Amino acid sequence: MAVAEAQLYSKVPSKPRGRGTSALLEPLLAKGFPAHLAQKALVATGQKTVEDAVKWLHSHCNDPSLDDPIPQEYALYLCPRGRLHSRLQDFWRESKRQCGKNRAHEVFPHITLCDFFTCEDQKVELLYDILKKVGDSFSQIFPPSIFLTLHASPSYLGFFIDDSQANTLKDFAVAFSTEASALADCHVKPSLKQFHLTLAHRFYPHHQKTLEQLAKCINPGEPCQWVAALYSRDMRFVHYQRLRALFQYKPQNIDELMINAGDLIYVDPRQQSEAGEGWVIGTSHRTGCRGFLPENYTERAHESDTWVKHREYVFDTTSRSLTKTEKEPNVKPNGEAHNLSMSRSVTNAVSLQNAALRRGVLVMSHGERVDQVFGKSWLQQCLTADGKYYRADLNFPSSLPRQKDSMKQFECDPPLSCCGIFQSRIIGEALLDQEVTVSSVYSSPALRCVQTAQHVLQGLKLNQKVRIRVEPGLFEWTKWEASRAIPKFMTVAELVEASYDIDTSYRGNFPLSSLVPSESYEDYVSRSSAVIKHIISACPCKGKGVILIVGHGSSLAPLTRALTGLPSRDSRDFAQMVQKIPALGMCFCEEQKEENKWQMVNPPVKTLTHGANAAFNWRNTIMED
Secondary structure (H helix, E strand, O other): OOHHHHHHHOOOOOOOOOOOOOOOHHHHHHOOOOHHHHHHHHHHOOOOOHHHHHHHHHHOOOOOOOOOOOOEEEEEEEEEEOHHHHHHHHHHHHHHHHHOOOHHHHOOOOEEEEEEEEEOHHHHHHHHHHHHHHHHHHOOOOOOOOOEEEEEEOOEEEEEEOHHHHHHHHHHHHHHHHHHHHHOOOOOOEOOOOOEEEEEEOOOHHHHHHHHHHHOOOOOOOOOEEEEEEEEEOHHHOOOEEEEEOOOEOOOOOOEOOEOOOOEEEEOHHHOOOOOOOEEEEEEOOOOOEEEEEHHHEEEOOHHHHOEEEEEEEOOOHHHOOOHHHHOOOEOOOOOEOOHHHHHHHHHHHHHHHHHHOEEEEEEEOOOEHHHHHOOOHHHHOEOOOOOEOOOOOOOOOOOOOOOOOOOHHHHOOOEOHHHHHHHHHHHHHHHHOOOOEEEEEEOOOHHHHHHHHHHHHHOOOOOOOOEEEOHHHOOOHHHOOOOOOOOOOOHHHHHHOOOOEOOOOOOOOOHHHOOOOOOHHHHHHHHHHHHHHHHHHOOOOOOEEEEEEEOHHHHHHHHHHHHOOOOOOHHHHHHHHHOOOOOOEEEEEEEHHHOEEEEEOOOOOOOOOOOOOOOOHHHHHHOO
């Protein structure tokens, strides 16, 4: 047995002691479900209804761990409701948009009363009774309002609770833990440290100022009702990542996982060595089954998305909290009435106007390349005996551009497939729909990148209006070149002759001769950093619009991280990260001119997701007996 499993099973009591049959358990037993499975289903669904438990049991009929006697973990949180909760959620969204995800985004706004502890399935109802009993005993002494003071450090931002009120919350947590330990046989540790409500945690230090400015927009005195809520989680997946399925996927092979849109998937980053490019191994939260699934069918979910809410106790302090402050509008220190909602509306309008004036940089990877579909020997599949090109499949390009040298050069510098051309045009049309103004276009010298830029411009209806600047420094990490040599790219003259809209006056920052085969990771990162700085300086500061850069999957992180001032990724996980970037994967950086910096925000358009379409031979498939 693995060490991790042994630790889990060590938490399972050897002699479970039960209580009387509950009103929800009886109907499940009457339906023929074993008692231990019925209890497990009730706990997994928060003991809401019999129907929910039955549905869970049916969904988990093929769950290999269904009979494992591993209990759930529980935590008691104090959560805000009302206008304060709405303001905190606004902060969550805006901080994620402006500064990216940090650790605080994994869980909803809360104050921890008791951290996670285990409880036997048959004793969970005792926790409900204890929560109500302790809540009733504190209902008259619970603070009518909780005073929150903003605290900031280079890695933490949040509200600290006033000491006198924190003592009441600690007494409540101690009372719950004492009762739970005595009656439900649980080892519960109340939170006795500084009580706090986290806004941001484990963020990059250069985001601190932006996060603080956003936090100062929250009025901690907003009307609020506090709720003590009991949550549970599956202790087996505590250190796993969570993904949410965007689309349904029906397995093509026995080792693949069936997922429906909205399903939550547990993924262990340490167990992905068996998964091929674009795939992950995951366990379904809905069914408990494990298998391979396409990663581009999913998005990152939050840790608390897989938690189950059991019971809550609402502290009704309305009758004790009708103070003058609540009856009158918020008052500024200078005595002027301050309409918060009007202030926010004006602020949002100004920020939208500023956004329209800001420069943006859109970095995207090229579309689907032909050898990605048909393999490295794709060219041999399309050449006649006398060496002429023909279209062996509708996804091959209808023709190849002319090169002075042999067509074999395309083996190291492959073009887009027809689907890749289609993808690029769709992205261009989507950018046009969003009224994105592209002012400059830079492309890697690789043919697939030039073609992607060309067809994106066609979708934008900017072909012949905006010319493509071919920048050799944008070529991918040369260590990944299978030939161990720099490909012989089409020249600018050949590209122009092939009707590509090339800026013939542009001289690249890095000449082709400067590209070194099998360069080190540090050299590649340094090259990318120099290129993005050159591109930004070459485009006038007063110029509006978006600079479009078409590169490779390996381009996105080095270019955008250098631009936003982030350190480069560790070389050990760089390859794995690049494998997750699909065709036309995009990153968007926006200039914050007033702060003299760039920050990464959501791209102006969504990504393009589609399934595989295998080759079809009607004779072998239909006619074969």
